[in-house]
Amino acid sequence: MLPLRQFQDFIEQQQLFVRGNRILLAVSGGKDSVLMLHLFKAVGVDVGVAHCNFNLRAGEAQRDENFVALLAKNLGLPFYVTHFDTKKYAAEHKISTQMAARDLRYNWFEEIRLKEEYDYIALAQHQNDAVETVLINLTRGTGISGLHGILPKRDRLIRPLLFLTRQQIEETVAANNIDFVEDSSNASTNYTRNKIRLQVVPHLQEINTNLEKTFAENIARFAELETFLNVQVEKLEAKIINKKADAIYISLVEIEKLNPQKLLLYELLKPYGFGENVVHEILDSLKALSGTHFFSATHQAIINRNDLVIIEKNKMVTANQFIHPTSKSVVFAGNEISLQFTEEIKFEINARKAFVNADKLIFPLALRNWQNGDKFTPLGMRSLKKVSDYFIDEKVPLHLKGTTPILVNGNGEIIWIVGMRQDNRYKLTTATKKVAIFELKIK
Amino acid sequence: MLPLRQFQDFIEQQQLFVRGNRILLAVSGGKDSVLMLHLFKAVGVDVGVAHCNFNLRAGEAQRDENFVALLAKNLGLPFYVTHFDTKKYAAEHKISTQMAARDLRYNWFEEIRLKEEYDYIALAQHQNDAVETVLINLTRGTGISGLHGILPKRDRLIRPLLFLTRQQIEETVAANNIDFVEDSSNASTNYTRNKIRLQVVPHLQEINTNLEKTFAENIARFAELETFLNVQVEKLEAKIINKKADAIYISLVEIEKLNPQKLLLYELLKPYGFGENVVHEILDSLKALSGTHFFSATHQAIINRNDLVIIEKNKMVTANQFIHPTSKSVVFAGNEISLQFTEEIKFEINARKAFVNADKLIFPLALRNWQNGDKFTPLGMRSLKKVSDYFIDEKVPLHLKGTTPILVNGNGEIIWIVGMRQDNRYKLTTATKKVAIFELKIK
Incomplete structure (x- = not known):
């Protein structure tokens, strides 16, 4: 009754991992991650279960932890748990609770992965998460990197449930009488995602009943295009960026030749923290007299004779x-x-x-x-x-x-x-x- | 009271046209195109007015035509009008009424432009049209080319109202007591666009009150990225596509080297009508024995020894x-x-x-x-x-x-x-x- 064939096909087709790899599963206790756990168990992959308790809703968080701990025990799997003071971390780092929870869990998963020698960390995101992420990024403003949103594989993270829609997960969980908890840590507090999920996506589905599949195809195209851009920018970097001891030099003649100019100069200067607005300013002042300065959080750029010169700010005496x-x-x-x-x-x-x-x-x-x-x-x-x-x-x-x-x-x-x-x-x-x-x- | 400064800034910044150019304005009589006409008139550009009567709603279509004819006359401008049998054209070409109207009007505008010696054709699309187009394309499935949707300038078409939102147009028209007609030919029949406009966009605007501006920025980035892809693909074509008299040859070794493979092979084969699915099949069978055939509407591709060989179908004897x-x-x-x-x-x-x-x-x-x-x-x-x-x-x-x-x-x-x-x-x-x-x- 479990979609094992599709699960295995997806793993193979996306080259998520190979036979013999050990996978650390991020299991909140919600239906998505619990289904992921059962799928992995059913196909006989060597897995461990990691659960984060974010202490965001006292009673529910403990109930979730207990549920996942018992599930891992019943299935005979290693269980790793940690407790976070999410609100404190968020306050300390001046970020949202949402972001804090994200940082904390990714850091901890990676820590456990290294310590316990797992090859990959599996997250239970599905096709609807991917659709929502693209729409959120577009709404907030993005370049190509915001258009894939969620990739099946990036570094040590894999998302083997991206072949399923939310509805398919719900149907599978119901049909197989799989126990789960209503995930308290999950983004029920996320205003934006909920609005997209409940008020936007249903209308798009009225236009295209295969919306999730269509978006998965869009995303695959955009991910390839991003790869292409990255490959080309790397070649360009090797060709026109001249790294010397005191600073980084890019010849103005080479900048003039870039096509398209904004996009490529933006990509070339991104590692030094320069944003799109600064890139526009630099291009506007290419013909200007030498000496114009531009700043990012970490670097200074200056037009000097025939070069755009980029210097680390910490190489400058910035204050008395x-x-x-x-x-x-x-x-x-x-x-x-x-x-x-x-x-x-x-x-x-x-x-x-x-x-x-x-x-x-x-x-x-x-x-x-x-x-x-x-x-x-x-x-x-x-x-x-x-x-x-x-x-x-x-x-x-x-x-x-x-x-x-x-x-x-x-x-x-x-x-x-x-x-x-x-x-x-x-x-x-x-x-x-x-x-x-x-x-x-x-x- | 008219936003003349912004209008002129946008024309200059986007290099839509230069002083002395003659512009043919597409005027339906709706508020967008009528505002565009007043803006052009106010800044003293040499313009003519073109109106299409699609004969879609008998009484209204004639009322719209009369309105635009009178407006042009009162402003002392050349007026061009044509009548289309849209339904007949749609039936003959087996396309939607929407598509038929689009084809007919673009072809006719270009005809008038050439005959009457205008430099550009101006369309009154605004920022919300651009937002809607991106969302429609994403929903239906698209690559990068569907993400800019509406560009300020493409070939002989310019869209000088892309600096305004629908709301700004409505406010300007009201504040200046500008007469217009409720545009009957416009996409009131377009189910998809209306759904996006009325049911999707308002929710996205609750997330981002500057949605139109954000999308305009997104679109500019995507347009640059598309330019970049096109430039690179042209270089690649020159390098690895070998056009001989009998067929087009692409070395399999070069295809193996493409990175990313799917995207670039797709772009290289697009001129021969091969779609994404065929490209996937070709890549899957690269290691196969010679002789596998793939077809597009116009071409055949075959793996022959060390090459992918592409032949025009009309160079083949296809039937007895x-x-x-x-x-x-x-x-x-x-x-x-x-x-x-x-x-x-x-x-x-x-x-x-x-x-x-x-x-x-x-x-x-x-x-x-x-x-x-x-x-x-x-x-x-x-x-x-x-x-x-x-x-x-x-x-x-x-x-x-x-x-x-x-x-x-x-x-x-x-x-x-x-x-x-x-x-x-x-x-x-x-x-x-x-x-x-x-x-x-x-x-």
Whole structure:
């Protein structure tokens, strides 16, 4: 009475796993996951049962756990259970209860999978879940990646019930007198999904009675198209992205050639956290003068001469870091600046070191990045010069302007363009009694 | 009060047309197209008004036509009108009234555009039309091409109202006291679109109040992705499709390398009318023995040695063509076989000619393609041989087995494997009194 043939055909056709693999089943106790458990048991796959108690509805959650524990015991299967404080986790991470439950369970399943040596984690999502996910993603806004929604296999997750509709599951469970609980942890609180399920999908089914099958076919097409895009973008990355130690370079000529431009630049910049809006801005300003900056959460992009240059933000001095007389060293962007004092008046020609008249220092000193209007007196000169002009004269690429730390005295005067040139006002003189030696240590 | 700035911004941003272009407006008389007309008039573009009367609802259709004619006259604009017998056209072409109206109007608009020298045809579809189209296509089943549904610009069609929602159009028309008619020709009969509009979209809008804007963004992404796919498929075509005179060859090794395979083979074979199911079958039988045949409405595909070979069906002899004593020639697959009689007993060594003992012919003769079980006695031999064995011995590629015509006598005996070998039983002998000369003329 169980659809074993279709189940096995689906596993084979989608290459979900192979004979001999061990599968960890996520079983909430609801009809979907309980049917999945019976199907696996019936075809003789080596499985274990994992259950999450999210402590969301005290009595029901315990009832569900007991039900699944007993079911696993009766079937002679290993049983793994965990309890989560979902609300606390959600509050701590500032995410919805829904998202919190999702994160917690996926992390825990993976933990158990590794520890207990299972090959895959099986989730009991069905065709209607997939239909709903596509409609939710479209409604909220999506690209191609939101159109498959739920795939039969992704990494270590498999969904072997995607050959069944919700109705088929209900009929099968009823026809086989399979016991289950009304799943309390499930998304009964999910407003959006319920609205799609109850108010939208039935109307679409009036248009197409095979809606779930049609969507499964759509989804398979979109998943292939996404694969294709990913394959092509990888090739493109290998071809036009030039990763150097200080930054990532993409030639503007190559960006001009991209077709279609928005889509491909978006895909190329996605790993650096740049969104669609920033990509539009970058494309709009390709013809602009050099120097335009764009930011993501983790990176900065800047148009510099013939390249779009992308720098990790943590390689930049983003805020003042203060140096006190007792500071032995200050770490910035993974590198280090050390400070030591000496009364021996010595000097060394080394761009990585600054020998400064310590008597003139007003603590705390600040280490910060370039600011508009910065001026200093380059060593050996007598008058103030704009730091930006100095950078231009020294042919410092624009993007390094943001990553070059500047050591500033407590009175606001620049002491050292770190690694490049110190200020004439702070140089050692015959009157100097105490020397501060700053040293840049690149790691 | 009219949203002229947004209208002009949208035209510019989407590069719909340029200053000086002449635009032919499709005006049904409904609020969408009437608003479009007023917007164009207000910004001073050179436009003409085209109206189709589909004769679907007698009184209303005439009222609509009169309304649009008067509007054009009052605004001093050229007016073009046509009457269609939509039901008759639909019946003749076995398509829905909806489809018939669509075909008729697009064809007629293009005709007027060319004749009257307009640059573009403007249609008054708005953002909600686009939302509905995407949902309809998804519900009915689609690939990426069904996901943009309605684009701002495609070939000579532009849709300059895609920056407005239905609600915004209604508000604008009301606020500006713009007269319009309740469009009788419009899709009030379209069950599917109405269901989506009235029963599905409102629920999605409860989830996302900016649904139309979100869908416009989705659609722009999907359109870019489709462009990308098309660009890549064109490159792939140039690289792996080998078009020869007799057929189109795709190396099986190249097909094996496609990634993802289904999507790309589908796209490559689409121009030859092969659908998704056939593509799946071809991929399933790649490892099969040579000789498997697949058919589309227009083409045959066959796996032959190291290639997938695609042949136009009209290059094949698909049914018997009969030759009567009075036939001077028979045309098949664009080539010709001529017949003439002579009493001069002559002979010529020429594979394109057969010199046959006319006394043995039983009319009508048939020209047909190879059939399983065919046997003949090759000229110079004494015993029957399978035609398929003969083809193998002669190293005839498998796909030519289907395109090589065979001349058959009225008694079923083979007279000539056209262009290759005639039958020994029909050769000229000293007793022959009348000769039939068949000649293959390749065009």
